[in-house]
Amino acid sequence: MSETPVKDEKPKKDMKDVLAAVETIKCPVQRSLKFVEEFLSEPMCGKCHPCALGSFEAMVRLKRISSGRGTQGDVAAIQRIADEMLEASRCIKGKDTAKFLLNELKTGSFKEHLEGHCGERECLSYIMFKVIPEKCVLCGLCKDACRYNAITGEKKVSYRSGYLPFEIRQKRCVKCGECVPACTYGAIEVIEEKSGVLV
Numbered sequence: 001m002s003e004t005p006v007k008d009e010k011p012k013k014d015m016k017d018v019l020a021a022v023e024t025i026k027c028p029v030q031r032s033l034k035f036v037e038e039f040l041s042e043p044m045c046g047k048c049h050p051c052a053l054g055s056f057e058a059m060v061r062l063k064r065i066s067s068g069r070g071t072q073g074d075v076a077a078i079q080r081i082a083d084e085m086l087e088a089s090r091c092i093k094g095k096d097t098a099k100f101l102l103n104e105l106k107t108g109s110f111k112e113h114l115e116g117h118c119g120e121r122e123c124l125s126y127i128m129f130k131v132i133p134e135k136c137v138l139c140g141l142c143k144d145a146c147r148y149n150a151i152t153g154e155k156k157v158s159y160r161s162g163y164l165p166f167e168i169r170q171k172r173c174v175k176c177g178e179c180v181p182a183c184t185y186g187a188i189e190v191i192e193e194k195s196g197v198l199v
Contacts, residue, residue, distance in 0.1 A: 013042040015093055027122035028109040032078075032101055033062040039097050051094040054081040058101065065113050068125035068193070075110050121190055124175045128193050131166045135187035138163055145182030148174055 018038040025031045036059045046052045058081045061074040078101060085098035104110075112119060118126040131142070131151075138156035143166065150173040153166030168179070168188075180188050 013038065015039075015043055015096055018043060025122065027118055027120035028104040028107045029062060029066050029113055029118070030120075030122045032104045033059065033066055035100050036062060036097065039093070043093050044097075045091065045093070048088070048090045048094065050081075050085045050088040051091075051097070054085050055094075055097065057081060065110065066123045066125065068113075068116070068123070070114055072114060075105070075114065079105055117192065126193050127175065127190050128170055129168050129173060129175065129177065129179060129188055130191050131168055132187050132189055133165055135185055136166055137185050137187070138166065139185070140166070141182045141184065142166060142179040142188055145178050147178070148172055148176070150174070151179065 018035060021038045022031045022034045025034055036055055040055050040059060044051050044055060058078050061070070061077050061081075064070045064074050082098045082101040082105070085094050086102070089095050089098065109119065113123065113126070116126065121127050131153075138154070140153065140155035143151040143153060143155075150169050151166060152164065152169060154164040156163060166187075180190075
């Protein structure tokens with residue numbers, strides 16, 4: 001009787017994989033969110049309430065902050081959750097997650113986010129892309145690069161005048177950022193969504 005071949009199982013994530021997932025992220029809020037999401041996706045065993053319930057609530061609060069809807073209450077809740085996880089988690093994985101959150105909370109970034117700023121420009125809800133008319137030469141490279149048809153305007157041709165200037169329609173823009181490297185003249189810049197200030 002032939003044996004059924006056993007399929008190679010995908011190795012489970014561990015905390016080293018979780019740390020590797022956040023290595024390239026600079027924004028403490030985004031780092032915290034990604035860390036918790038990765039922790040919830042596999043390394044967390046779910047055997048104790050502080051980890052299972054606390055991590056999920058922390059993720060919800062972090063999403064609110066990264067989307068620009070966070071409050072001081074959300075930051076306080078994350079602090080409380082991390083303190084409780086550090087104290088009551090039954091395994092080192094939960095305690096390591098708590099330590100990670102507590103370290104990120106020590107930065108001034110969470111307060112900055114509540115004021116409408118993401119210093120690292122990684123929280124898309126806080127930024128927008130804008131064509132600076134004084135720098136734009138009407139080449140149309142940005143429009144060609146935009147896969148979402150979010151850029152309007154007309155390329156300059158020698159026999160015409162009165163061009164429609166290039167603009168980014170914010171409601172269509174998904175903030176992928178592909179227009180920025182496409183513009184060789186540096187005419188597309190990132191500005192803060194709320195204040196309209198260049199960042």
